[in-house]
Amino acid sequence: MKKIINDPADVVVEALRGLAAAHPDLLRVTEDPAVVARADAPRAGKVAIVSGGGSGHEPLHGGFVGPGMLDAACPGAVFTSPTPDQVQAAVSQVDGGAGVLLLVKNYTGDVLNFETAAELAAADGVEVRSVVIDDDVAVQDSLYTAGRRGVGATVLVEKIVGAAAEAGADLDTCARLARAVVAGARSMGIALTAPTVPHVGEPSFTLGEDEMEVGIGIHGEPGRRREPLPGAEGVVAALLEPILSDLPFAAGDEVLLFTNSMGGTPLLELYLAHGIAERVLAERGITVTRRLVGPYITSLEMQGMSLTLLRLDDELTRLWDAPVQTAALRWGR
């Protein structure tokens, strides 16, 4: 294992110290339990948006804490959902009296831990709602799985709902918007290499020199199938087709296209793939009106990418465009 770390057991807390040192204007970190909260939290009268999940997906979620996006993030151990205590601590740090919305990626662990946290927070007298994000079309949503994973749409939900909360939307509105984004977003990912979890010390899986793993998640779990690695055109087609046919998206739709690196894929390749995706969507009569390109929801150093498509309307577009001031996403003001 080649990593710039000290003891694998300390990776998360040491990274949080660096995050806190790097962004003193935006956020505050508490180490036990681990919480990344807005520097100016709690904001009286504002709905607080809280998310979290295993570490190793940076900048998700800590990099999205700040005005216009999250009020707090709860980083678990690498690839392990946070505990209820963390979420409860986050809630109590940022609750401004207008309620707290928990944004939960759909994994058994995340759902169970946030569920318990919501009960604990409710017992503390805080009004809490949860919305579960499940946008990954690689997983068939049926009786035979834990349901679709929450992946790329998470970034979009956090941005859009964060903007609404910042603008004074109430808890019901924030929850409705979160559900609307989840309903209108679909994602799909592939991997060229596997991530190496620090406490494991070796890659989570191995792929042949000419293979890609199709339908991967963000935790180093293998995908649905293994295929020969095609050129970039083929990769984009393998990602776009299942997304487009699932919702389905149709000619005339206006969409946000989110081209995400899984961490190790450099921007040169990512922009190349993005250009192809834009061209293919244009050929299908789908209009890309907003885009996000970069490593925003990652799986450590894994090489690979995902595409997320979100159908936009005026309300979602306006909220996407609203100012955001976080470590990883900034615009407007």
Next chain:
Amino acid sequence: MKKIINDPADVVVEALRGLAAAHPDLLRVTEDPAVVARADAPRAGKVAIVSGGGSGHEPLHGGFVGPGMLDAACPGAVFTSPTPDQVQAAVSQVDGGAGVLLLVKNYTGDVLNFETAAELAAADGVEVRSVVIDDDVAVQDSLYTAGRRGVGATVLVEKIVGAAAEAGADLDTCARLARAVVAGARSMGIALTAPTVPHVGEPSFTLGEDEMEVGIGIHGEPGRRREPLPGAEGVVAALLEPILSDLPFAAGDEVLLFTNSMGGTPLLELYLAHGIAERVLAERGITVTRRLVGPYITSLEMQGMSLTLLRLDDELTRLWDAPVQTAALRWGR
């Protein structure tokens, strides 16, 4: 070679198409010769800031084109400096009548091609100045080398000079500021893995499982020496010591600390290293007043990192804080 590309010969132009598609509000791309220019160029009466270099270092330089930073970037082939024609085309696209400043990283190829371009532009009647950036302390600046490489300081020069030009500074002032940043900045990098150049198809060098390459550049060239990979504390020490002793930096200095990923090193590790660097500097009595953490000047998918320290004064700090609106750096406004 595992990459999301089509024909290796088309990588740069296809990536540029994606860049253009992703940021229509910020920039325009011409393909032959390849130039990335501000969407609103030329700006009458404003000094134009032009940089460029081989591709493979993204977001450098195209990701830094926009208000408050570069007017144009000239992307060469992967790891190959651009040609004079490209630079000349960029100059003519963005010249607003107040002169053009060329920011050149100190590599033989970059220096020679920009030199010729400057002659061509001068012959076209454009007032041109060049500043060469050479901040890499891994290379001894002596009779026995091509001189120090331009690495991390490039990002800082482009930001600071871009802010000055945006605020109306004249060509001499911009050139003076560029030289001031170069004079006050020092960098050092290490690699855990080598990049794979698309037209080569295999890693530029190979390192043992426990080795790091110390004093690397951003083109896959091997470093000055190979050492056993220490923990993150050791990595940060190996980077900071030669930087601090070179300028030298001293207790009482106020600095900008730029913790840069070479591409493949994930944010989790980068923030961890950043936290250590902040702690060590504090122990030395050096005050970090500004910081930048992320993959900003990279070497394709290479794992590794660099640190850059820039001594700040009020003028540089104010220019660093000034608004910037580019694909990769955004704040203020």
Next chain:
Amino acid sequence: MGCDAAGVARAVRAAAELVTAHRDELVRLDQAIGDADHGENLKRGFGFVLAALDQSTPDTPGAVLKLVATTLISKVGGAAGPLYGTAFLRAATAVGAASELTPDLVSVALQAALDGVVARGKAEVGDKTMVDALTPAVEAARGSTVAEVLTAAAAAAEAGAESTIPLTARKGRASYLGERSAGHLDPGARSTSLMLRAFAEAAS
């Protein structure tokens, strides 16, 4: 062993040690069909359990089990944290304020633990989860001494865990793999069988 609070604490320590000794195996099992953290999660959680037991000595078996439960819930995360946490919490409630565990109380506690896991995780037998180890363990948990009850449960859990190998997962992270999950032992079923083995040996 005695089945008072101290005895139960010793059994928990034994389970903590066995699971920790199998940390790498559990990581590898989870790597094949999950995210490679199950062994690390349990090692971390039981490390805190041992520290908690070092600090305070609860005075009933139920209080020991409750301490285990709250520690796992607040320190593990992932799927295993809340599931095992709930299992221990329900077991604690089931044994109430008894100062000593009887064979019957152990059976009841195991049943309560299983009910808790199912209530939280909604898994059925055959879904390739810890339920596949715990369900046969509960069914087999009969005997005239606590040691007999736990030995029977542990043996059944071991067989139940093995039975997950050919299964296609329908719950948890392994379900994302679809048919590619078949041919692998479920890590949670394995850790359940390890814990029961440790309890059984501690009781013998």
Next chain:
Amino acid sequence: MGCDAAGVARAVRAAAELVTAHRDELVRLDQAIGDADHGENLKRGFGFVLAALDQSTPDTPGAVLKLVATTLISKVGGAAGPLYGTAFLRAATAVGAASELTPDLVSVALQAALDGVVARGKAEVGDKTMVDALTPAVEAARGSTVAEVLTAAAAAAEAGAESTIPLTARKGRASYLGERSAGHLDPGARSTSLMLRAFAEAAS
């Protein structure tokens, strides 16, 4: 070969083909002590040279050399683009409007090319660059026919290129490696010797 414009164009084509055939070797040499692009840079540049020669047929040797120069300058980039570009440009100027190259003119052109490379790159013999191949080539470039001149130059360039192996680089990208650059053939010296060999063979 004839040494008129068509003959010089044929020689340039031969050089383009030989360098392109050695593309991988030049990439590997540059990979060891540089950034692995020298072969690709020259292949790309000479590809454009061939295309330019296909389009227009300049009518003097000097015009052919100038076309090569401007194409390399505008299409190659890196260190080799301006250096080889300048070499061909100075050679073009040196042969002026002559309609046919003589042995003397070839010697003069080679000297001018070397002077141009040194003027741009400031390298001296022993710095481990193309200058180590070009300098002995210029010194050896004597003979009673163009073929003799170029054959002597090519042989000297080859020896000069080999001489770079033990050297520690003091110019160009290889200089960053310090003593680690010793033990490797300089890619630019190698490509210089390849070009001169192609010229010599075309002239023979």
